Amino acid sequence: MKDFVALDRAVETVLTAGLAASALLLLAGLVGGSGSALRAGTVILMFTPVARVAVVATGMLARRDWAFGMVSLWVLGVLATSVAVAFHR
Amino acid sequence: MPLATPVWLLAGTGVATGLIGALLGLGGGVFLVPILTLAFHLPIRTAVAASLISVIATASAAATVNMSRGVVNMRLAMVLEVATTIGGLGGGLTSALLTQRQLFAVFGATLAAMAIVMARRSGRRNIIAVADAGLGTGLLGGRVEEDGRVYVYRLRRSPLALGASFIAGAISGLLGLGGGIIKVPVLNTFCGIPIRVATATSAFMIGVTAASSAFVYFGRGDMDLHLTAAVALGTLPGSLAGARLSERMQARSLKLLMAAVLVAVAARMLWESR
Numbered sequence: 001m002k003d004f005v006a007l008d009r010a011v012e013t014v015l016t017a018g019l020a021a022s023a024l025l026l027l028a029g030l031v032g033g034s035g036s037a038l039r040a041g042t043v044i045l046m047f048t049p050v051a052r053v054a055v056v057a058t059g060m061l062a063r064r065d066w067a068f069g070m071v072s073l074w075v076l077g078v079l080a081t082s083v084a085v086a087f088h089r
Numbered sequence: 090m091p092l093a094t095p096v097w098l099l100a101g102t103g104v105a106t107g108l109i110g111a112l113l114g115l116g117g118g119v120f121l122v123p124i125l126t127l128a129f130h131l132p133i134r135t136a137v138a139a140s141l142i143s144v145i146a147t148a149s150a151a152a153t154v155n156m157s158r159g160v161v162n163m164r165l166a167m168v169l170e171v172a173t174t175i176g177g178l179g180g181g182l183t184s185a186l187l188t189q190r191q192l193f194a195v196f197g198a199t200l201a202a203m204a205i206v207m208a209r210r211s212g213r214r215n216i217i218a219v220a221d222a223g224l225g226t227g228l229l230g231g232r233v234e235e236d237g238r239v240y241v242y243r244l245r246r247s248p249l250a251l252g253a254s255f256i257a258g259a260i261s262g263l264l265g266l267g268g269g270i271i272k273v274p275v276l277n278t279f280c281g282i283p284i285r286v287a288t289a290t291s292a293f294m295i296g297v298t299a300a301s302s303a304f305v306y307f308g309r310g311d312m313d314l315h316l317t318a319a320v321a322l323g324t325l326p327g328s329l330a331g332a333r334l335s336e337r338m339q340a341r342s343l344k345l346l347m348a349a350v351l352v353a354v355a356a357r358m359l360w361e362s363r
């Protein structure tokens with residue numbers, strides 16, 4: 001049970017940190033007219049759910065929940081494919 | 090791409106569409122994409138890309154709230170995300186193969202179907218199919234408190250849940266919508282998941298689903314960063330306020346009215362596809 005609470009906390013932390021960092025960068029980009037801040041904010045926001053899946057996969061594997069760990073890794077694999085498609089054009 | 094529309098107007102549009110979308114449980118994209126295309130005359134893929142980023146921002150914020158309430162079924166979410174991300178990636182790739190007119194036609198038809206689902210569910214009941222005591226929760230079930238009682242539930246008809254999740258993912262990737270309007274009714278009505286768990290688990294998934302196609306739009310150059318930033322920063326507070334208000338609002342007549350509005354928007358999108 002303690003493991004589940006710790007995993008929930010870790011997921012919440014990753015989502016909150018990703019959202020806060022990207023929101024600040026997007027706001028700075030709009031106010032300051034900085035294209036690189038807008039780009040960084042957008043990329044961080046897109047990677048926030050990816051980081052969440054990576055945290056869940058790590059948490060599942062750490063407590064030897066192999067079945068759900070593999071499921072999480074599968075989802076991570078689909079997201080990695082999406083990233084590969086995006087950045088290798 | 091130079092953007093003629095002022096940032097404050099785009100952010101205001103994000104606030105309004107996020108608020109209404111969350112009030113109705115449909116997500117902001119349902120109104121955001123039509124407004125950006127029909128009123129601001131932006132290409133539909135640019136509007137869909139902005140909507141996907143807004144969905145990621147809103148879903149990430151909503152997930153933290155739902156997790157602290159303890160209603161997200163994380164195991165179920167991970168299994169269904171296998172289907173939603175494959176659908177999302179497929180939808181994102183398919184959008185490049187369709188013309189602007191074809192995308193308008195698919196969007197219009199999807200909105201019309203959503204309007205029908207919303208109208209039919211306007212007086213919705215929460216179906217709680219309690220698990221057999223001897224069988225327990227199974228791998229993907231759980232426990233939830235409803236009206237002061239603790240219910241044990243288990244996932245039924247898992248192929249149906251996976252199929253609905255795949256379709257929801259494909260619609261998300263193709264049209265920039267959340268897909269909750271498909272997953273939540275199927276999970277609750279046919280798969281034995283209580284409505285609060287189905288809604289929170291669906292919301293938990295849509296950020297990952299949207300990310301699976303957002304990268305594709307980003308890499309393809311369909312994303313206007315100024316537009317996306319302004320809209321996402323507006324949608325975030327609008328959606329959170331709408332979600333809070335929706336807990337108090339169960340007005341059947343308002344949902345029926347908005348279903349009629351959706352039909353009108355669907356008709357306008359279909360008109361654009363001529």
